[in-house]
Amino acid sequence: MKSFDLVIIGGGPIGIACGLEAKKKGLTYLIIEKGPIVNSLFNYPSNMQFFSSSEKLEIDDIPFISKEAKPKRDEALEYYRRIVTSNQLNIHLFEKVEDVHKSEGAFKVTSDKATYSASNIVVATGFYDLPNTLNIPGEDLPKVSHYYLNPHYYARQKLAIIGASNSAIDAALECYRKGSEVSLIIRGPEVGQRVKYWVRPDIINRIEEGSIKAYYNSQVKEILEDQIIIDTPDGEIAIENDFVLALTGYMPNFEFLEKLGIELSKDEKKLPSYYPDSMESNVSGLYLAGVICGGMETHKWFIENSRIHAKIIIKDILRKRAGEKSS
Structure with a gap:
C-alpha cells in the first residue's frame, strides 16, 4: 500500500x-x-x-x-x-x-x-x-438524456429541451441551427438571467420570431415514446417528440x-x-x-x-x- x-x-x-x-x-x-x-x-x-x-x-x-x-x-x-x-x-x-x-x-x-x-x-x-432528475414517468426512456454533446445527433428531429440555464439555451440554439424542431420547457416566466449576456438576446429573438417554441411557467409531467405531456398555464397539453434533453442542472x-x-x-x-x-x-x-x-x-x-x-x-x-x- x-x-x-x-x-x-x-x-x-x-x-x-x-x-x-x-x-x-x-x-x-x-x-x-x-x-x-x-x-x-x-x-x-x-x-x-x-x-x-x-x-x-x-x-x-x-x-x-x-x-x-x-x-x-x-x-x-x-x-x-x-x-x-x-x-x-x-x-x-x-x-x-x-x-x-x-x-x-x-x-x-x-x-x-x-x-x-x-x-x-x-x-x-x-x-x-x-444530474438533477425530474422524477417523472418516462424519464428512464432511451430517448431522454441529462447530458448534451453535439447538435448533429438531433438534426431533423422533434427535440424538447427542459431548462432555462446556459446549458439548455446553448443546446436549443445549436440544435435549432442544425435543423431540429426545438421546444423549450421552462419552469419560470423567462429565460434564465444567468444565461451568457451575448447568448440571451439571441434565444429571446428566436423565441419571439417563432423559430423556437417556448413554454413558460410549464413543467413536463410525463415522457412517452412519441410525445411528452406538459403542464402549462393554459392546461395540460401533449406535443409530438423524438428526443428529450433534460438540462436541469x-x-x-x-x-x-x-x-x-x-x-x-x-x-x-x-x-x-x-x-x-x-x-x-x-x-x-x-x-x-x-x-x-x-x-x-x-x-x-x-x-x-x-x-x-x-x-x-x-x-x-x-x-x-x-x-x-x-x-
Whole structure:
C-alpha cells in the first residue's frame, strides 16, 4: 500500500492545481480521477464556450492562450492536458475512489484498482456527475438524456429541451441551427438571467420570431415514446417528440461526502462544513476544493475564484507539518 502526504480525489482544473502546488512544495501526492484528464470538461458540449476569459481559467500562473477572449471546450482540454503532461503530474486516470476511511491519524483510500494511505485528503470532485432528475414517468426512456454533446445527433428531429440555464439555451440554439424542431420547457416566466449576456438576446429573438417554441411557467409531467405531456398555464397539453434533453442542472455527490464524515447544512443548500481560511472540513486532514464547496449553490464557485484553494490547502498542510516537527 503506497503512502502519500496527500491524495487528491478529482482530476479537474482545481484538483490539478492542488497537485501542482503539492509538487512545488515537495509533498508526495497522488491525483485520482475516475475518467480522463478534466473529466467534467471532457463531457461538456463539444462546441461550448466558457463564460470566463482565458486568463481567469489559468492555474499556477501558466498562460492560457485562446483564439478568442473566451475559450472553447477543446482549447481548455488542450490547456489542462498540457499542464498535466508537461509537469509530469502523478495522476491515475480511469480509477474510481470507492471508500475513504480514517484510522489512527491516517486515511485509507480504496479505489476500484488499488488501496493507498494518505496523511491528508483533498476532495475536488465538482458537481457534474449527478444530474438533477425530474422524477417523472418516462424519464428512464432511451430517448431522454441529462447530458448534451453535439447538435448533429438531433438534426431533423422533434427535440424538447427542459431548462432555462446556459446549458439548455446553448443546446436549443445549436440544435435549432442544425435543423431540429426545438421546444423549450421552462419552469419560470423567462429565460434564465444567468444565461451568457451575448447568448440571451439571441434565444429571446428566436423565441419571439417563432423559430423556437417556448413554454413558460410549464413543467413536463410525463415522457412517452412519441410525445411528452406538459403542464402549462393554459392546461395540460401533449406535443409530438423524438428526443428529450433534460438540462436541469447537476449536483455534488452528497452521499459520498457524508460517507467521508463531512457535515452538510440541514437546509436545501446542503453546504458542506469547512473553514474558509484553510479549506479543511470538519474532518481533520480532509480538505474541500472547488465547486463542491458550494453544495447545491453550484453557481457560487468557479475555476476563476476557487483556483486559490490549492495554495490555501497546501499552506495549511505545511503549517501543520511544521508544528508537528517543532513539537
